Amino acid sequence: MSPYVLGFHDIDKTKHTVVGGKGANLGELARIEGIRVPDGFCISTAAFKRVMGETPALKQLLDQLSLLKMEDRDKIGELSGEMRRVIEEIAIPQDISEEIIRHLLKLGEKNAYAVRSSATAEDLPTASFAGQQDTYLNIIGEETILKHVSKCWASLFTERAVTYRLQNGFDHRNVYLSVVVQKMVFPQAAGILFTADPVTSNRKVLSIDAGFGLGEALAQIGDEESVRYINKMYPRYEETSFLEQYSFLKFVARKGADIHLPLITVLMEEKGQVMPKEIINAIEGILARYPQEEVPSELLQALDAYLRTDIDAINKYELLVLLGRYRNQEIYRLLIKYLEPDQPLICMGAAEGLGLYGNPEALPILVQLKEKAGDPDLAETIERSISKLKQQME
Numbered sequence: 001m002s003p004y005v006l007g008f009h010d011i012d013k014t015k016h017t018v019v020g021g022k023g024a025n026l027g028e029l030a031r032i033e034g035i036r037v038p039d040g041f042c043i044s045t046a047a048f049k050r051v052m053g054e055t056p057a058l059k060q061l062l063d064q065l066s067l068l069k070m071e072d073r074d075k076i077g078e079l080s081g082e083m084r085r086v087i088e089e090i091a092i093p094q095d096i097s098e099e100i101i102r103h104l105l106k107l108g109e110k111n112a113y114a115v116r117s118s119a120t121a122e123d124l125p126t127a128s129f130a131g132q133q134d135t136y137l138n139i140i141g142e143e144t145i146l147k148h149v150s151k152c153w154a155s156l157f158t159e160r161a162v163t164y165r166l167q168n169g170f171d172h173r174n175v176y177l178s179v180v181v182q183k184m185v186f187p188q189a190a191g192i193l194f195t196a197d198p199v200t201s202n203r204k205v206l207s208i209d210a211g212f213g214l215g216e217a218l219a220q221i222g223d224e225e226s227v228r229y230i231n232k233m234y235p236r237y238e239e240t241s242f243l244e245q246y247s248f249l250k251f252v253a254r255k256g257a258d259i260h261l262p263l264i265t266v267l268m269e270e271k272g273q274v275m276p277k278e279i280i281n282a283i284e285g286i287l288a289r290y291p292q293e294e295v296p297s298e299l300l301q302a303l304d305a306y307l308r309t310d311i312d313a314i315n316k317y318e319l320l321v322l323l324g325r326y327r328n329q330e331i332y333r334l335l336i337k338y339l340e341p342d343q344p345l346i347c348m349g350a351a352e353g354l355g356l357y358g359n360p361e362a363l364p365i366l367v368q369l370k371e372k373a374g375d376p377d378l379a380e381t382i383e384r385s386i387s388k389l390k391q392q393m394e
Contacts, residue, residue, distance in 0.1 A: 020118030040182030084154040317349030324353025355385030
C-alpha cells in the first residue's frame with residue numbers, strides 16, 4: 001500500500017493523522033454494510049508534508065506566519081496569499097502524481113470527481129473547522145484533478161483558515177492536509193444528518209437538513225445575492241421552521257460581512273430565544289471579520305443586552321468564553337460585569353474569558369473573587385484563569 005494514496009477501504013478512524021477527519025470518516029462509512037459511499041481515495045498528509053518540506057520558501061513563510069497574532073490582519077492576508085501562490089505553482093512530485101493517476105484509471109479517468117480537503121484539525125470535539133478549506137466539484141481529467149489537489153493544499157492557508165486556527169489556538173505547523181478524490185453523484189437532493197438536535201442540543205433527536213441538488217448554492221452565494229437573500233428571508237423569519245431558521249443563521253455565520261451586523265443585533269435583541277447556539281455561531285462569524293480593537297460598539301451593546309436575556313446559562317457561558325478571545329477594552333469591561341458568584345456557570349464563563357483575554361488588571365479581581373466562590377467548579381475555573389494570567393505576565 002502506497003504511503004501517499006489510500007483507497008477508502010484501506011482507511012479507518014485510526015488513520016485520522018494520515019487522511020484527516022473527513023477521510024477517516026469516509027473510510028469508516030465505506031466499511032459499513034448497506035451504506036453506499038461513492039468510491040474514491042485519499043492523498044495522504046505524507047504527500048502534503050513532503051511538498052512542504054521540499055520547498056524552503058514555504059518553511060520560511062510558515063515560520064513568519066506562526067509569529068502573527070489575530071490583530072495582524074494585513075500581514076496575515078499578505079503571507080497567506082503568498083503561501084497559496086507558492087503551493088499552487090509547485091509541481092506535484094512525479095511518484096505521487098503517478099500514484100494518483102493510477103487510482104484514477106482504476107475508477108475511470110473520464111468520470112467527474114469531487115476534490116475535497118480533509119485536514120487533521122477538523123471534526124474535533126472543540127473545533128469543527130467546517131468550511132475552512134476548499135472543495136471542488138465536477139472535476140474531470142488527470143491534469144485538472146492534479147491542479148485541484150494543489151488548490152486544496154493551498155486552501156489550508158486561506159486568510160479565513162489561518163484566522164480560525166489563531167482563534168482556536170492551533171499551531172499552523174502542526175496542521176496537515178489530506179485530499180479526498182471521490183466520484184461525483186448527481187442527486188435529486190442532498191443534505192446533512194445531525195446526530196443531535198442543532199437547536200436544542202437534544203442527543204435523543206436526529207435532525208436532517210436537505211435541499212434539492214448538490215446543496216452548494218447557498219454556501220457559494222455572493223455579497224449582492226446575500227443582501228437579496230437576507231431581505232427576502234428576514235421578514236418571514238419568525239414564520240419559518242426551526243430548521244429553516246437554523247440554516248439561515250448558519251448562512252449569516254458563514255458570510256459574516258458588515259451588511260449582516262444590523263441583522264444579527266436585531267436577532268439577538270428580539271429573537272434570541274429561538275436558537276441561542278446558532279446566534280452564538282453567527283456572532284463568532286461576524287467578530288472574526290473585525291480587528292480586535294475595532295469591534296463595533298453597537299454589536300457589543302447588543303451582546304450585553306443579549307447576555308441579560310433569559311437564555312440558558314450554558315449559552316451565556318459559551319458566549320463569554322468566546323468573547324475572551326478578543327482583546328477589546330469594551331469586551332474586557334463586559335467580562336468583568338458578569339463576574340457574579342451567585343450565578344456560578346455564567347461567572348465561570350466570564351472568568352475563563354478573562355484568562356483567555358490576558359489583561360493583568362483582572363488578576364486582583366479574580367483573586368478576590370476566588371475567596372468568595374462557594375462553588376468548587378467555579379473556584380477551580382478562577383484558579384486556572386489566574387494561572388494563565390500569571391504565565392502571560394512572566
